[in-house]
Amino acid sequence: MRSPRMRAALAVGAAALVLVGCSHRIEGSAVSVFADPFKVGGMTAVDGPTGLRDDAIAPTRTVEDTDGGEIDHLGAQSISDIEQYWAYAYPDNLPGEFRPVEALSSWDARDYAGGFCGGPTHGLVNAGFCRVNNTIGWDRGVLLPALRRVNGDMAITMVLAHEYGHSIQQQARLVRSTTPVLVGEQQSDCMAGAYTRWVAEDRSPRFTLSTGDGLNDLLVTLLSIRDPVLTELDVEINGVGDEHGTAFERISAFQAGFTDGPSACLAIDAAEIEARRGALPTELQRDQTGDWPVSDESVHAVYEALKILFAPAPPPALSLDANAAAGCADARPSPPASYCPATNTIYLDMPALTAMGTPDIELDPTSLVGDNTAYSVLISRYMLSLQHAKGLPMDTAEAALRTACLTGVATTKLAPGVATPGGHSVKLAAGDIDEAVSGLLTNGLAASDVNGDTVPAGFSRIAAFQAGVLGDWDRCVSRYAG
Known part of the structure; x- marks a missing residue:
């Protein structure tokens, strides 16, 4: 908000997990x-079990540099499941032939040893897709445990489904060197939504997701990984080259994939994102x-x-x-x-x-x-x-x-x-x-x-x-x- 006596606004923070009040x-x-x-x-909105099934089939992928713990097991199960979905969905929606990623790797961001995509992993509290060698990796020490602790197994799976979306983009040639990062990121959010719908429809042999509280928790996860609010000065100094989008934008992209499948993801480009933003302010x-x-x-x-x-x-x-x-x-x-x-x-x-x-x-x-x-x-x-x-x-x-x-x-x-x-x-x-x-x-x-x-x-x-x-x-x- 603005005022002659004060300058302020209807404000923002970062990732709400608890609010006062209940309806x-x-x-x-x-x-x-x-x-x-x-x-x-x-789909009817109902509560129910969410997460790795008790009778989940075995993963088809192994993890390099693993510590053999639960987080890496969930990661391997997640990628195995995501690949099973894309083996089914890719031929009807995207050009070419689906190819699984080359390898999976894991690290602990608290340790000094380890590397991913040509760089050190100490302090790398993240998950990512490496275009150089077509691999996916994640931090098993800080990031994924925190996501699981707050929002359950499927929070890990959704984040990895987003990263896998980048591999799908590469295979389908949806992005090139001139494609804005924002477009690539929201396409991947959309693809994560398409995979999540497959799980919610009870078609996954490894995971289950309720359309009530379970899906709500995944949307909370998207809130937690949205971009911080930028100022005009931030943009002038650093530009917006690594922009991923606001929570509103990322959730709407995810919802498009969940509702309409991979075909909706193909429609996400710079013009579509700009239309969704309309006159809404993007920086302070x-x-x-x-x-x-x-x-x-x-x-x-x-x-x-x-x-x-x-x-x-x-x-x-x-x-x-x-x-x-x-x-x-x-x-x-x-x-x-x-x-x-x-x-x-x-x-x-x-x-x-x-x-x-x-x-x-x-x-x-x-x-x-x-x-x-x-x-x-x-x-x-x-x-x-x-x-x-x-x-x-x-x-x-x-x-x-x-x-x-x-x-x-x-x-x-x-x-x-x-x-x-x-x-x-x-x-x-x-x-x-x-x-x-x-x-x-x-x-x-x-x-x-x-x-x-x-x-x-x-x-x-x-x-x-x-x-x-x-x-x-x-x-x-x-x-x-x-």
Whole structure:
């Protein structure tokens, strides 16, 4: 955000695993055929086992320089499974003939010995594909154990599926020396999504993946490996040659592969990525911190900006008396932000909303929790008031996703900046969209109905938000019509 008194923004951090607040899941039957709230990519969203099967068949690949531990076993199983998928999928989708990578290697980034792709591996907390000799390697000491500890076996498999995507690109000649790194990386995210769909369909003989919590965990993993927010100075000094993309971009690429298969990955190029970015900011300006702490002043500024953008008559009232939400005649409270249709009032619990938008750096130094995690929830309640004025259903699964979609519309409208009577300029900053995505995935409140109920799959909540970021009011209403 901008203001004559301060310069700030709806902010960003890095990889949220825990957020304050929780919403209820909606039970019921879906109405919309076009965008089923209870499905992800056409598959029913259900919880269940995720990870290496107890009866998994043996790996077909071995690992060089292995320590013989569980991480390398998972790596070998992952690559074996990914290759089985591509042996099946490649002929129908890509030119030429599928060829497995030449070798797999492992190292411990804490050790001084070892090498990969012609360089030392000490301090190399990473996984990668080496184009020089067509090999894949990974850090068994730091990176993969951390991914597994937080998000399970399939987090390792997904990261290696992304790296394998680079081998597929080479074989199919989808990239060349002039192809932007950003394009190659998001194509690989898409290919990881295509493989993951095969696992979710229960076709893998080694792994299983639930379309509920299991898939949610993989999206959290994508949050954790998105690019850090750059400043204009960063870009001037270092350029964007190794850009991988924001969490919003990487998740949308993954979702394309999961939903439509490898053919969707072929459509990802510089123009397609630019279209997805639209007018969204990609780096912080020199005088921006990307941070406007949630306060009475800031939420009133966001509220005033929404009044200017949408000009409802009458606008909803804004109350900081959170306890009064319990007296609403036609909706349950959904703290820290509630909307009551009977009184056309938004109620905020400011301490809880502030906590929601404040990262705990000591607990998680890479936290993606930030200001817009909270502001997006406020925006979603404002979008409920606009739906109420139009007489739209407000307590259905479709209403929850419609709200997420309209929150995306409103968030994008803030990109150019809105001057408020209080002297602020409420303006979207780089990283804000990722903060909203983090909240959608981990608490779902910005994708909830008037009672704070949401749908099971974070995949669906993010897809609805994305539809709004890239669309408009009419698209959201027609897509989620129930």
